[in-house]
Amino acid sequence: MGIVFYEAIHLPNTFRQLSDYLAQKEMSITKVKFSQDPDGEMWIEHRIKENTIKDDVFDGYYMEFVLSGSKLNDMTINIQKEAGYVGFVISLKWTEVVSHDVIRLQQGIKRCLVDLYHTLTFEYAFTGHEIEVEIHPDEFEKCLQEQHAFPVALIGKRDHIDIYYGDVAIDGISSQERRRECVKIER
Template sequence: MSGLSSKLKEMTINIQKETGYVGFVLCLKWGEVFSHDVVHLQQDIVRCVVELYHTLPFEYAFIGHEIEVEIRPDEFEKCLQKHHAFPVGLIGKGDYIDIYYGDVAIDGLSLQKRGKECLKIEREQ
Protein backbone atom coordinates (compact mmCIF):
# COMPACT_ATOMS: atom_id res chain seq x y z
CA MET A 1 0.00 0.00 0.00
CA SER A 2 3.03 2.24 -0.24
CA GLY A 3 1.83 4.15 -3.34
CA LEU A 4 -1.55 4.77 -1.78
CA SER A 5 -0.23 5.77 1.63
CA SER A 6 1.94 8.46 0.07
CA LYS A 7 -1.21 10.11 -1.35
CA LEU A 8 -3.46 9.80 1.69
CA LYS A 9 -2.59 11.15 5.12
CA GLU A 10 -4.97 9.04 7.14
CA MET A 11 -6.27 5.50 6.64
CA THR A 12 -7.55 2.95 9.11
CA ILE A 13 -8.42 -0.71 8.75
CA ASN A 14 -11.41 -1.99 10.69
CA ILE A 15 -12.10 -5.68 11.18
CA GLN A 16 -15.77 -6.68 11.14
CA LYS A 17 -16.82 -10.12 12.30
CA GLU A 18 -19.98 -11.34 10.62
CA THR A 19 -21.71 -14.71 10.87
CA GLY A 20 -19.51 -17.13 8.94
CA TYR A 21 -16.88 -14.66 7.71
CA VAL A 22 -14.66 -11.73 8.64
CA GLY A 23 -14.44 -8.44 6.73
CA PHE A 24 -11.62 -5.93 6.62
CA VAL A 25 -12.68 -2.34 5.91
CA LEU A 26 -10.11 0.19 4.70
CA CYS A 27 -11.44 3.59 5.79
CA LEU A 28 -10.39 6.75 3.97
CA LYS A 29 -11.20 10.33 4.88
CA TRP A 30 -13.85 11.71 2.51
CA GLY A 31 -12.02 15.03 2.14
CA GLU A 32 -8.86 13.25 1.05
CA VAL A 33 -10.72 11.30 -1.62
CA PHE A 34 -11.95 14.58 -3.12
CA SER A 35 -8.54 16.23 -2.88
CA HIS A 36 -7.19 13.76 -5.48
CA ASP A 37 -8.16 12.75 -9.00
CA VAL A 38 -10.84 10.16 -8.18
CA VAL A 39 -10.08 7.96 -11.19
CA HIS A 40 -6.37 7.70 -10.38
CA LEU A 41 -7.01 7.23 -6.67
CA GLN A 42 -9.46 4.41 -7.44
CA GLN A 43 -6.87 2.76 -9.73
CA ASP A 44 -4.27 3.03 -6.95
CA ILE A 45 -6.65 1.39 -4.47
CA VAL A 46 -7.41 -1.44 -6.93
CA ARG A 47 -3.65 -2.01 -7.41
CA CYS A 48 -3.15 -2.12 -3.63
CA VAL A 49 -5.98 -4.63 -3.15
CA VAL A 50 -4.54 -6.81 -5.94
CA GLU A 51 -1.09 -6.64 -4.29
CA LEU A 52 -2.69 -7.61 -0.99
CA TYR A 53 -4.24 -10.68 -2.65
CA HIS A 54 -0.73 -12.07 -3.28
CA THR A 55 -0.08 -12.40 0.45
CA LEU A 56 -3.60 -12.49 1.89
CA PRO A 57 -5.95 -14.23 -0.56
CA PHE A 58 -9.55 -13.12 -0.09
CA GLU A 59 -12.88 -14.31 -1.43
CA TYR A 60 -13.99 -10.82 -2.37
CA ALA A 61 -13.27 -7.15 -1.87
CA PHE A 62 -15.09 -4.00 -2.88
CA ILE A 63 -14.30 -0.33 -3.07
CA GLY A 64 -16.83 2.44 -2.54
CA HIS A 65 -18.22 5.11 -0.28
CA GLU A 66 -20.51 4.38 2.68
CA ILE A 67 -20.61 0.63 1.96
CA GLU A 68 -21.01 -2.04 4.62
CA VAL A 69 -19.60 -5.56 4.81
CA GLU A 70 -22.86 -7.46 4.88
CA ILE A 71 -22.90 -9.78 1.88
CA ARG A 72 -21.83 -13.38 2.35
CA PRO A 73 -18.87 -14.37 0.15
CA ASP A 74 -20.93 -17.00 -1.69
CA GLU A 75 -23.55 -14.35 -2.64
CA PHE A 76 -21.25 -11.51 -3.69
CA GLU A 77 -20.68 -12.39 -7.36
CA LYS A 78 -24.40 -12.82 -8.03
CA CYS A 79 -25.03 -9.48 -6.33
CA LEU A 80 -22.40 -7.77 -8.51
CA GLN A 81 -23.77 -9.23 -11.73
CA LYS A 82 -27.36 -8.41 -10.88
CA HIS A 83 -27.18 -4.99 -9.23
CA HIS A 84 -23.84 -3.35 -10.16
CA ALA A 85 -24.15 -1.65 -6.78
CA PHE A 86 -20.44 -1.18 -6.08
CA PRO A 87 -17.98 1.16 -7.79
CA VAL A 88 -15.44 -1.69 -7.82
CA GLY A 89 -15.84 -5.30 -6.74
CA LEU A 90 -13.02 -7.86 -6.77
CA ILE A 91 -13.51 -11.62 -6.52
CA GLY A 92 -10.53 -13.84 -5.75
CA LYS A 93 -10.50 -17.02 -7.85
CA GLY A 94 -7.16 -18.59 -6.93
CA ASP A 95 -4.83 -17.72 -9.79
CA TYR A 96 -6.85 -14.78 -11.00
CA ILE A 97 -9.13 -11.99 -9.82
CA ASP A 98 -12.33 -10.85 -11.50
CA ILE A 99 -12.67 -7.07 -11.21
CA TYR A 100 -16.14 -5.60 -11.75
CA TYR A 101 -16.68 -1.88 -12.33
CA GLY A 102 -20.07 -0.32 -11.58
CA ASP A 103 -21.65 2.81 -13.04
CA VAL A 104 -20.02 5.28 -10.63
CA ALA A 105 -16.52 5.73 -9.18
CA ILE A 106 -15.57 5.59 -5.48
CA ASP A 107 -16.83 9.11 -4.81
CA GLY A 108 -20.37 7.99 -5.67
CA LEU A 109 -20.69 10.86 -8.16
CA SER A 110 -18.24 10.43 -11.04
CA LEU A 111 -19.54 8.23 -13.85
CA GLN A 112 -17.47 5.32 -15.12
CA LYS A 113 -17.99 2.61 -17.71
CA ARG A 114 -19.50 -0.57 -16.31
CA GLY A 115 -17.42 -3.63 -17.09
CA LYS A 116 -15.46 -6.67 -15.97
CA GLU A 117 -11.74 -7.39 -16.12
CA CYS A 118 -10.03 -10.73 -15.45
CA LEU A 119 -6.54 -10.33 -13.99
CA LYS A 120 -4.11 -13.27 -13.85
CA ILE A 121 -2.17 -13.45 -10.59
CA GLU A 122 1.48 -14.46 -10.76
CA ARG A 123 2.42 -16.29 -7.58
CA GLU A 124 6.01 -16.52 -6.40
CA GLN A 125 7.24 -20.10 -6.15
Protein backbone atom coordinates in the same frame (compact mmCIF):
# COMPACT_ATOMS: atom_id res chain seq x y z
CA MET B 1 -12.74 -0.26 0.75
CA GLY B 2 -13.64 -3.66 2.15
CA ILE B 3 -11.65 -6.89 2.13
CA VAL B 4 -13.58 -10.05 3.04
CA PHE B 5 -12.55 -13.56 4.13
CA TYR B 6 -14.30 -16.67 5.40
CA GLU B 7 -14.28 -16.73 9.21
CA ALA B 8 -11.88 -19.71 9.20
CA ILE B 9 -8.90 -17.34 8.79
CA HIS B 10 -6.56 -16.77 11.71
CA LEU B 11 -7.56 -13.16 12.33
CA PRO B 12 -4.37 -11.91 14.05
CA ASN B 13 -2.09 -13.37 11.34
CA THR B 14 -4.29 -12.12 8.50
CA PHE B 15 -4.41 -8.63 9.99
CA ARG B 16 -0.63 -8.66 10.45
CA GLN B 17 -0.22 -9.54 6.77
CA LEU B 18 -2.36 -6.52 5.91
CA SER B 19 -0.45 -4.23 8.29
CA ASP B 20 2.89 -5.50 6.89
CA TYR B 21 1.66 -4.67 3.38
CA LEU B 22 0.59 -1.20 4.51
CA ALA B 23 3.97 -0.69 6.20
CA GLN B 24 5.61 -1.34 2.81
CA LYS B 25 3.43 1.52 1.51
CA GLU B 26 4.73 3.78 4.32
CA MET B 27 1.58 3.50 6.44
CA SER B 28 1.73 2.62 10.14
CA ILE B 29 -0.85 1.76 12.78
CA THR B 30 -0.83 4.38 15.53
CA LYS B 31 -3.79 3.44 17.72
CA VAL B 32 -6.34 0.69 18.36
CA LYS B 33 -9.71 1.07 20.05
CA PHE B 34 -12.07 -1.80 20.89
CA SER B 35 -14.86 -2.81 23.24
CA GLN B 36 -14.40 -5.62 25.74
CA ASP B 37 -18.09 -6.46 25.60
CA PRO B 38 -20.63 -6.96 22.80
CA ASP B 39 -22.79 -4.08 24.09
CA GLY B 40 -19.96 -1.61 23.52
CA GLU B 41 -19.93 -0.32 27.09
CA MET B 42 -16.32 -1.09 28.15
CA TRP B 43 -13.87 0.51 25.71
CA ILE B 44 -10.09 0.24 25.64
CA GLU B 45 -7.74 2.38 23.59
CA HIS B 46 -4.01 1.69 23.09
CA ARG B 47 -1.27 3.53 21.27
CA ILE B 48 0.60 1.21 18.91
CA LYS B 49 4.37 1.32 18.59
CA GLU B 50 6.24 -0.22 15.66
CA ASN B 51 3.05 -1.87 14.30
CA THR B 52 3.15 -4.40 17.19
CA ILE B 53 -0.35 -5.61 18.06
CA LYS B 54 -1.07 -8.18 20.77
CA ASP B 55 -3.34 -11.13 19.89
CA ASP B 56 -5.81 -10.36 22.71
CA VAL B 57 -6.89 -7.19 20.86
CA PHE B 58 -8.59 -9.45 18.31
CA ASP B 59 -10.83 -10.97 21.00
CA GLY B 60 -12.53 -7.58 21.40
CA TYR B 61 -15.57 -6.14 19.66
CA TYR B 62 -15.88 -3.22 17.22
CA MET B 63 -12.12 -3.00 16.63
CA GLU B 64 -10.85 0.17 15.00
CA PHE B 65 -7.24 0.80 14.04
CA VAL B 66 -5.98 4.28 13.16
CA LEU B 67 -3.24 4.60 10.54
CA SER B 68 -1.10 7.42 9.32
CA GLY B 69 1.55 7.71 6.67
CA SER B 70 3.01 9.58 3.77
CA LYS B 71 0.47 8.51 1.12
CA LEU B 72 -2.88 9.23 2.77
CA ASN B 73 -3.63 10.72 6.17
CA ASP B 74 -5.88 9.42 8.93
CA MET B 75 -7.11 6.13 7.53
CA THR B 76 -8.98 3.70 9.76
CA ILE B 77 -9.47 -0.05 9.58
CA ASN B 78 -12.53 -1.55 11.23
CA ILE B 79 -12.86 -5.30 11.66
CA GLN B 80 -16.41 -6.51 11.11
CA LYS B 81 -17.20 -10.06 12.25
CA GLU B 82 -20.30 -11.59 10.70
CA ALA B 83 -21.79 -15.10 10.66
CA GLY B 84 -19.45 -17.15 8.48
CA TYR B 85 -17.13 -14.34 7.40
CA VAL B 86 -15.03 -11.41 8.55
CA GLY B 87 -14.13 -8.18 6.81
CA PHE B 88 -11.67 -5.34 7.07
CA VAL B 89 -13.18 -1.97 6.18
CA ILE B 90 -10.50 0.55 5.31
CA SER B 91 -11.87 4.08 5.42
CA LEU B 92 -10.28 7.13 3.86
CA LYS B 93 -11.20 10.66 4.87
CA TRP B 94 -13.59 12.16 2.32
CA THR B 95 -11.22 15.11 1.84
CA GLU B 96 -8.50 12.63 0.78
CA VAL B 97 -10.80 11.17 -1.87
CA VAL B 98 -11.98 14.46 -3.35
CA SER B 99 -8.52 16.07 -3.27
CA HIS B 100 -7.22 13.48 -5.77
CA ASP B 101 -8.13 12.66 -9.36
CA VAL B 102 -10.95 10.22 -8.53
CA ILE B 103 -10.32 7.79 -11.39
CA ARG B 104 -6.57 7.75 -10.74
CA LEU B 105 -7.16 7.15 -7.01
CA GLN B 106 -9.65 4.37 -7.79
CA GLN B 107 -7.20 2.69 -10.20
CA GLY B 108 -4.45 3.00 -7.57
CA ILE B 109 -6.66 1.30 -4.99
CA LYS B 110 -7.52 -1.44 -7.49
CA ARG B 111 -3.79 -2.01 -8.22
CA CYS B 112 -3.07 -2.20 -4.48
CA LEU B 113 -5.84 -4.76 -3.97
CA VAL B 114 -4.56 -6.90 -6.87
CA ASP B 115 -1.03 -6.62 -5.46
CA LEU B 116 -2.27 -7.47 -1.96
CA TYR B 117 -4.00 -10.61 -3.27
CA HIS B 118 -0.59 -12.15 -3.97
CA THR B 119 0.13 -12.33 -0.23
CA LEU B 120 -3.34 -12.05 1.33
CA THR B 121 -5.79 -14.26 -0.54
CA PHE B 122 -9.17 -12.63 0.12
CA GLU B 123 -12.52 -13.94 -1.09
CA TYR B 124 -13.55 -10.53 -2.35
CA ALA B 125 -12.76 -6.86 -2.01
CA PHE B 126 -14.73 -3.78 -2.98
CA THR B 127 -14.67 0.00 -2.95
CA GLY B 128 -17.42 2.47 -2.29
CA HIS B 129 -18.65 5.39 -0.27
CA GLU B 130 -19.72 4.66 3.35
CA ILE B 131 -19.49 0.88 2.93
CA GLU B 132 -20.05 -1.99 5.32
CA VAL B 133 -19.30 -5.68 5.05
CA GLU B 134 -22.80 -7.11 4.62
CA ILE B 135 -22.58 -9.81 1.96
CA HIS B 136 -21.41 -13.36 2.60
CA PRO B 137 -18.64 -14.47 0.20
CA ASP B 138 -20.91 -17.19 -1.22
CA GLU B 139 -23.46 -14.54 -2.30
CA PHE B 140 -21.18 -11.74 -3.49
CA GLU B 141 -20.68 -12.70 -7.15
CA LYS B 142 -24.41 -13.25 -7.68
CA CYS B 143 -25.09 -9.87 -6.06
CA LEU B 144 -22.59 -8.18 -8.40
CA GLN B 145 -24.05 -9.78 -11.50
CA GLU B 146 -27.51 -8.56 -10.53
CA GLN B 147 -26.65 -5.06 -9.28
CA HIS B 148 -23.05 -3.90 -9.99
CA ALA B 149 -23.55 -1.89 -6.81
CA PHE B 150 -19.90 -0.98 -6.13
CA PRO B 151 -17.48 1.29 -8.01
CA VAL B 152 -14.93 -1.54 -8.14
CA ALA B 153 -15.28 -5.09 -6.82
CA LEU B 154 -12.71 -7.88 -7.00
CA ILE B 155 -13.44 -11.58 -6.57
CA GLY B 156 -10.45 -13.81 -5.90
CA LYS B 157 -10.43 -17.03 -7.94
CA ARG B 158 -6.98 -18.32 -6.84
CA ASP B 159 -5.26 -18.08 -10.28
CA HIS B 160 -7.06 -14.91 -11.34
CA ILE B 161 -9.20 -12.06 -10.07
CA ASP B 162 -12.48 -11.01 -11.67
CA ILE B 163 -12.85 -7.24 -11.45
CA TYR B 164 -16.27 -5.63 -11.80
CA TYR B 165 -16.81 -1.91 -12.36
CA GLY B 166 -20.15 -0.34 -11.45
CA ASP B 167 -21.84 2.72 -12.98
CA VAL B 168 -20.39 5.19 -10.48
CA ALA B 169 -16.78 5.85 -9.38
CA ILE B 170 -15.46 5.78 -5.81
CA ASP B 171 -16.60 9.36 -5.08
CA GLY B 172 -20.24 8.30 -5.55
CA ILE B 173 -20.73 11.05 -8.16
CA SER B 174 -18.55 10.50 -11.24
CA SER B 175 -19.97 8.10 -13.82
CA GLN B 176 -17.97 5.26 -15.35
CA GLU B 177 -18.58 2.45 -17.81
CA ARG B 178 -19.97 -0.72 -16.30
CA ARG B 179 -17.66 -3.58 -17.23
CA ARG B 180 -15.80 -6.68 -16.10
CA GLU B 181 -12.16 -7.67 -16.57
CA CYS B 182 -9.96 -10.57 -15.54
CA VAL B 183 -6.42 -10.29 -14.15
CA LYS B 184 -4.20 -13.40 -14.07
CA ILE B 185 -2.32 -14.02 -10.84
CA GLU B 186 1.23 -15.33 -11.06
CA ARG B 187 2.26 -17.28 -7.97
